Amino acid sequence: MSAVTSPQIVPAVPPVRVALLGCGVVGSQVARLLSEQADDLAARVGAPVELVGVAVRRLGLKRDVDLPAELFTTDAEALVSRDDVDVVVEVVGGIEPARSLILSALRHGASVVSANKALLAEDGATLFAAAEAAGRDLYYEAAVAGAIPILRPLRESLAGDQVTRVIGIVNGTTNFILDRMDTSGTGFTEALEEAQQLGYAEADPTADVEGFDAAAKAAILASLAFHTRVTAADVHREGIAEVSAADVASAREMGCVVKLLAICALEHGPDGPAVSARVHPAMIPRSHPLASVREAYNAVFVESRAAGQLMFYGPGAGGAPTASAVLGDLVTVARNRLAEVSGAGESAYAGLPVLPMGATQTRYHVQVDVDDKPGVLASVAHAFAERNVSIQTVRQEGRGDDAQLVVVSHTASDADLAATVESLRSMPNVRDVSSVMRVEGVDG
Structure with a gap:
């Protein structure tokens, strides 16, 4: 008579506990997707993903997601300092208090997912050093080009190749304005007003039209592509406010279109290899893949020694697209937590000079x-x-x-x-x- 075996009991895997900093346009969509896709996320991660707190500036505001009131707090520092938080998602933007909160989260043992292009471009080195010291992850796919997966390919997929040039349209507001100027013949002021009416441009559009947003993204792209620390201050920046209808018409006569481009390249400097990073309007031929990028869409064109030319295209902003990139990072970071490993950190071994x-x-x-x-x-x-x-x-x-x-x-x-x-x-x-x-x- 054979022995009777009891069914094996598989211990429940504890959830990956997530703290969310910010519940605005992007944060509310992150929270929504965490709820709506809870079962799929659990299957992909290998454990439930549980939202345990949301830090906001003001309580009681109407938000685009329905969450229990007890999840909300105005004490962000206390939230990121909790011992039971595994991952902190930062989507508040700006330099402070985001920098202090991220550093505190890492010190207290949490990994971090951020969409903060300005902070990463200004002081990424400090954040990466803190993540390395803590043995935790710092992921930031959503910081550049919204839903378009461009940072992970540069960091991982092309790690065995040598990238020589990255050129992209990385700001949807300016692309919409220049596209309208090209297709309808309007001037800059009229196109900007239309962008504001449609919600593509802020009431104060300075960060977009003067190129600050694109310069921060160019710094991040150059840092990853060329394994060199590049900050926003290293990026030459010009905006589109001086682009006239006559400029656009002249480009059309040449078979070109005007775009605000972020251009990062491996150059021959006076003392050897060097990096250039710049943002400015430029004419490009209508036959170029970037010329067909319309309205508020983004695209990044990568050239490398072995792979040749690669094109990444898609919605570069907005709550849901950006939240998609945030959740992609969250899944990776959560998997790493369960495996008790950390992913690739900063790669700045090349240390190339940045050309003026x-x-x-x-x-x-x-x-x-x-x-x-x-x-x-x-x-x-x-x-x-x-x-x-x-x-x-x-x-x-x-x-x-x-x-x-x-x-x-x-x-x-x-x-x-x-x-x-x-x-x-x-x-x-x-x-x-x-x-x-x-x-x-x-x-x-």
Whole structure:
């Protein structure tokens, strides 16, 4: 007679306990997805994921998610300091108190998922050092390009390759504005007003239209791509407020479109390899993959030695898309907690210098208003030649007392091109240099 075996009892896995900092546009969507997808998340993680507290500035406000009142607190420090919190999700943004709260969470043994591009671009080194010291994770996919998975591919999928260039549209507000200027012929002010009416732009759009948002994201992209600490202060930044309808029309005549681009590249510096990181409006050919990115969408174009050219495209902002990226990180971090391991931390081993903008190689599109007299074109061409800047094309428009020269240069240092423009402005037969814009994505 065979022995009777009792059914094996599998011990219940304790839940991964999550504290949420912020319950605004993104935070409310994170909380909603945690509730709606609880069963799937538990299956993917290997344990239930339990929301144990939500820190907000004010209690009693109507929010876009229905949560028990007892979960809310205004004491964020007490929440992140709890011994029973495994993961802290930070979506409050800004530098402080976010930095202090993240550091406190790590010191108290929690891993951190953040969407805070400004903080990571300003003081990421401090956060990474704290995570390493604590043996915990710091993940931040949602800090760049919303739902688009771009940071993880740079950090993990391309870890065996050498990335040479990252160029992207990483701000939906400015892309919407420039797209409207291109498709409808409106000016900057009118396109901005439409973006505000549709909710794509804030009442104070400075961070977007002046390029601060994109510069923070460029710093993060460059740091990951080139294994070098790059901060927002290292990124050359120009916004789109000076882009005119005439600039957009001139780009169209060249078969180009104007985009605000974040450009990070591996360069040849004076002492060896170096990194350049910049954000500015530029003309790109309509045949370039980034030219077809419309309205408020984002896209990042990556070039590497072995993989070649890769394109990442999708919604770059908004509550639900950003929350999707947050939850992707949360699943990874929760799995690591259960396995008692931590993921890859900061990779800054290369320590490459960051080139100043003047040393960066680029091309210019210049519109020069001149007197319509013999010899003016030759004197303009001489101003370029004096600084070893070669002209690719030149076009003259207008008749009568004045004319307009449209010059597109070959590749040269930004410093030489800028000096050429200043020289043009001082010439007696030049009435005005009415437009200067860089050109990207064209050979030459």
